[in-house]
Amino acid sequence: MKPCAWCNDLKTSTCAETVYWELPDGTRAIEITETPALACSSCGMTYQEESVIGEIENQLFLIDAKKLPQTITYQELMQTERILKRNYFDFS
Template structure:
């Protein structure tokens, strides 16, 4: 499967990068390392897919964010125990 950049339409590849995310309560931002990303070989854009963005948003909504330090990896985040089974406020 060939990945194409959403920005320029050229060939892209799967990669990982670091993102900074505001917690749902707006209290602070955290650094999430090794986050799955699309990396464009032409324009250099690095971004997360809508699916990864939704996974991060949902997980941050469903876990106890008080236990999260300033930084954690993507795998650590998605591996955290949830307080609810799913996001019951997502009607999409």
């Protein structure tokens, strides 16, 4: 178990949730279903870990996001063909 990012309690469990994400160009938001998440039974928060957030944001920069449907699963998003080899906007 990982400690909750909100309350630091160890009562977290993995789950999958639906999230809504704005595309990098700001033209629209998409629904991403079955997204990995952590749920805390102590404080009630459900959230994505920083690594998942980074994966989604990175992938959205590397693909032709204009071709994405309004709703997509996390797995389908991660398997979408990339048009760039790397995210040239990631300076970390």
